[in-house]
Amino acid sequence: MTLTANQQKALDILGSRISGRLISHLNSCVRCGLCGESCHYYLSDPKPEYLPGYKIEQLGKVYRRYHTLPGKLAPKWTGARDLDDEMVQTLVDAFYGSCTLCNRCAPHCSIGVDIAYLIRTGRSMLQAMNLVPKGLQSTVDTALNTGNNMGIPREDLVDTLDWLAEDLQMEVEDDSAAIPLDKKGAQVLYTLNPREPKFFPLSISAISKIFYAAREDWTISTQCYDVTNYAYFSGDTEGARDLVERLSNETVKLQAKTLAMAECGHGFRAFRWEGPEYIQSQYPFEVISIIELLAAYVKSGRITLDKSLNSDTVTLHDPCNLVRNGGVVEEQRYVLNHAVSHFVEMTPNRINNFCCGGGGGALAMSEYKDRRITAGKIKAEQIRATGAKIVATPCHNCIDQLMELNQHYKLGVEIKTVAELVADAIVLSS
Amino acid sequence: MPYYYYFLLIAVLSVALFTVFQWIKVLTDKRDLPFAPPLGRPSTAAIYSLTLGMSPLKKETAHQHWPTYIAGMGFHIGLFLALAWLPLHFFNIALPSFIISSSKGVIALGALFGVIILIKRVSLKKMRQLSTPDDYFSNLIVTVFQLLSVRTLDRPSEPALLMLWAGVMLFYIPFGKLRHAIYFVPTRILLGRYFGQRGTWPKPGRASQ
Numbered sequence: 001m002t003l004t005a006n007q008q009k010a011l012d013i014l015g016s017r018i019s020g021r022l023i024s025h026l027n028s029c030v031r032c033g034l035c036g037e038s039c040h041y042y043l044s045d046p047k048p049e050y051l052p053g054y055k056i057e058q059l060g061k062v063y064r065r066y067h068t069l070p071g072k073l074a075p076k077w078t079g080a081r082d083l084d085d086e087m088v089q090t091l092v093d094a095f096y097g098s099c100t101l102c103n104r105c106a107p108h109c110s111i112g113v114d115i116a117y118l119i120r121t122g123r124s125m126l127q128a129m130n131l132v133p134k135g136l137q138s139t140v141d142t143a144l145n146t147g148n149n150m151g152i153p154r155e156d157l158v159d160t161l162d163w164l165a166e167d168l169q170m171e172v173e174d175d176s177a178a179i180p181l182d183k184k185g186a187q188v189l190y191t192l193n194p195r196e197p198k199f200f201p202l203s204i205s206a207i208s209k210i211f212y213a214a215r216e217d218w219t220i221s222t223q224c225y226d227v228t229n230y231a232y233f234s235g236d237t238e239g240a241r242d243l244v245e246r247l248s249n250e251t252v253k254l255q256a257k258t259l260a261m262a263e264c265g266h267g268f269r270a271f272r273w274e275g276p277e278y279i280q281s282q283y284p285f286e287v288i289s290i291i292e293l294l295a296a297y298v299k300s301g302r303i304t305l306d307k308s309l310n311s312d313t314v315t316l317h318d319p320c321n322l323v324r325n326g327g328v329v330e331e332q333r334y335v336l337n338h339a340v341s342h343f344v345e346m347t348p349n350r351i352n353n354f355c356c357g358g359g360g361g362a363l364a365m366s367e368y369k370d371r372r373i374t375a376g377k378i379k380a381e382q383i384r385a386t387g388a389k390i391v392a393t394p395c396h397n398c399i400d401q402l403m404e405l406n407q408h409y410k411l412g413v414e415i416k417t418v419a420e421l422v423a424d425a426i427v428l429s430s
Numbered sequence: 431m432p433y434y435y436y437f438l439l440i441a442v443l444s445v446a447l448f449t450v451f452q453w454i455k456v457l458t459d460k461r462d463l464p465f466a467p468p469l470g471r472p473s474t475a476a477i478y479s480l481t482l483g484m485s486p487l488k489k490e491t492a493h494q495h496w497p498t499y500i501a502g503m504g505f506h507i508g509l510f511l512a513l514a515w516l517p518l519h520f521f522n523i524a525l526p527s528f529i530i531s532s533s534k535g536v537i538a539l540g541a542l543f544g545v546i547i548l549i550k551r552v553s554l555k556k557m558r559q560l561s562t563p564d565d566y567f568s569n570l571i572v573t574v575f576q577l578l579s580v581r582t583l584d585r586p587s588e589p590a591l592l593m594l595w596a597g598v599m600l601f602y603i604p605f606g607k608l609r610h611a612i613y614f615v616p617t618r619i620l621l622g623r624y625f626g627q628r629g630t631w632p633k634p635g636r637a638s639q
Contacts (some may be wrong), residue, residue: 019459019461019462020455020456020457020458020459020461020462020616021456021459021461021462021495021620023452023455023456023613024456024613024616024617024620025620027610027612027613028614028617029610030493030500030607030610031557031560031561031562031607032502033554033556033560033563034491034492034494034495034498034499035491036556037490037491037494037495038490040557046556048555048556048559048560049559051556051560053560054559054560057560069605070564070605070606075566076563076607077562077563077567078562078563078564079561079562079564098579106621107483107488107489107621107625107631108489108490109489109492109621110480110489110492110502111614111617111618112614112617112618112620112621112622113617114617114620114621114624115619116569117624184538209493218438219603225477236489239565261480272466273466273627273628275466276465276466276467277464277465277466277473280465280581281465282465282467323630324630325626325628325630325631327469327470327628327630329629329630351625351630351631393570
């Protein structure tokens with residue numbers, strides 16, 4: 001078969017990614033078909049195409065065709081496939097349309113195949129062919145071209161933060177309360193999800209109040225503040241590296257000791273865990289999730305909380321990228337147990353949590369919207385079973401999906417960030 | 431020494447060498463070494479991944495599919511026992527009759543489970559859609575190996591067919607689905623390292639607790 005230039009590019013990407021890890025995971029799947037019940041897509045619509053094993057098998061077929069002797073000599077026998085147009089469409093559907101990279105299937109896999117890692121490798125191949133779904137690509141492009149994924153001009157951000165600072169002064173009745181911008185040498189450089197200044201300024205108010213109460217030495221950069229990294233989801237490793245470098249350079253420029261990542265699962269994962277791999281070195285500063293910082297404030301007594309101020313029953317949605325793939329598992333529970341009167345867990349939870357259905361860039365891919373809402377049924381049922389009135393989640397991406405699920409499945413709950421609940425429970429010292 | 435002894439010996443050595451080579455290659459590849467400072471202990475998590483992490487109570491693929499899990503385990507136990515008998519046949523070592531008869535039972539049960547798994551793969555639409563000809567063949571080659579092992583336990587003076595079949599099966603490992611036998615251990619180690627690096631395996635929980 002003659003390959004087009006784009007198909008060759010995809011195969012070049014696959015070739016360049018072949019390492020011990022890739023070989024091992026690609027050669028291990030036994031196609032037992034038992035992984036379906038670990039995937040929210042399959043559980044909500046049990047099609048064979050939604051089996052995690054089926055999805056990675058599509059990459060396995062291409063790998064075997066071009067990189068193994070049996071696949072070259074007897075492709076039908078081993079199920080190897082040419083990377084033709086039909087196969088490419090299958091890959092697009094499997095990698096972008098049927099997986100959120102939540103990796104829930106990996107710890108439950110009979111063998112232990114790191115399925116999300118393989119899917120992301122496949123996404124990189126498709127990205128090289130310019131086949132990233134339009135909405136997701138547009139989000140990446142906007143972030144790379146404007147410095148934030150919503151294209152917010154710096155002046156608008158500064159205006160928003162200025163009036164939020166005035167609000168803060170009124171709320172805490174202290175004219176010295178502030179949202180410090182571009183301050184050099186601060187202890188903490190805090191990032192934002194651009195959705196916050198654009199649509200959810202109250203979450204910035206919440207974190208500002210917490211920093212004020214903790215008497216934290218903090219700042220926000222008005223040049224480079226976007227916590228998200230959708231290039232990680234699109235498979236654009238170069239773009240993801242670029243975004244990581246920008247935030248890293250800004251932290252160094254502002255001489256901050258700690259970079260605190262806002263409540264954003266994938267942003268934390270992409271910067272804390274994947275970033276050092278992209279830039280092939282460690283950062284010269286500490287990187288933590290704001291959830292870890294909140295837990296430290298509560299533990300050290302830097303903030304005082306009155307849990308009776310949050311009297312409704314609260315449950316917690318664990319963002320896959322922060323929890324299973326990010327390692328921040330208990331901190332949010334520790335914080336919520338101090339900030340709310342009645343905290344109930346979803347079942348399952350922690351590293352066995354189900355994806356909300358909005359991860360992996362799914363919210364930006366409008367062509368798969370119906371699937372996203374259907375796949376979210378598992379999460380909706382989990383929430384309903386808790387009987388909670390409030391769902392807390394430390395991830396703005398999850399919040400967007402949960403808000404849609406709330407409406408679609410008529411859950412009648414309120415969705416909040418963890419910081420919002422903490423801010424509501426804060427007792428300010430006189 | 432008859433020719434089939436040599437054939438089996440070469441097959442065993444080839445697979446062993448290939449396996450060692452692949453394990454070293456996979457587990458020492460510098461491109462896969464992480465730069466991010468670990469939150470947990472990757473080595474502890476790798477051990478967990480190979481032990482408690484494989485407990486059926488930890489894996490939905492097991493505890494939500496008990497019949498298939500038991501069939502799969504039985505199939506593999508039968509296979510490993512049949513493999514363990516190969517050197518005994520090779521060196522013509524005799525064992526007490528009760529060990530022979532119980533071995534026959536376990537290996538025969540393994541073969542039966544192999545047939546059941548094959549029927550499941552053929553009869554379910556989702557399994558057919560997932561399967562390749564190699565999947566069916568790999569099951570058959572192992573199931574027949576187990577049946578031949580039972581036969582040879584009955585007739586230890588006629589090991590030729592078993593040894594030839596075992597040699598073919600071992601030679602086939604790197605070329606088909608059976609290669610998971612080579613990559614299973616490194617794959618679990620790699621998964622353990624991944625979750626250990628991120629502090630989620632064996633058990634999350636840090637300073638604030």
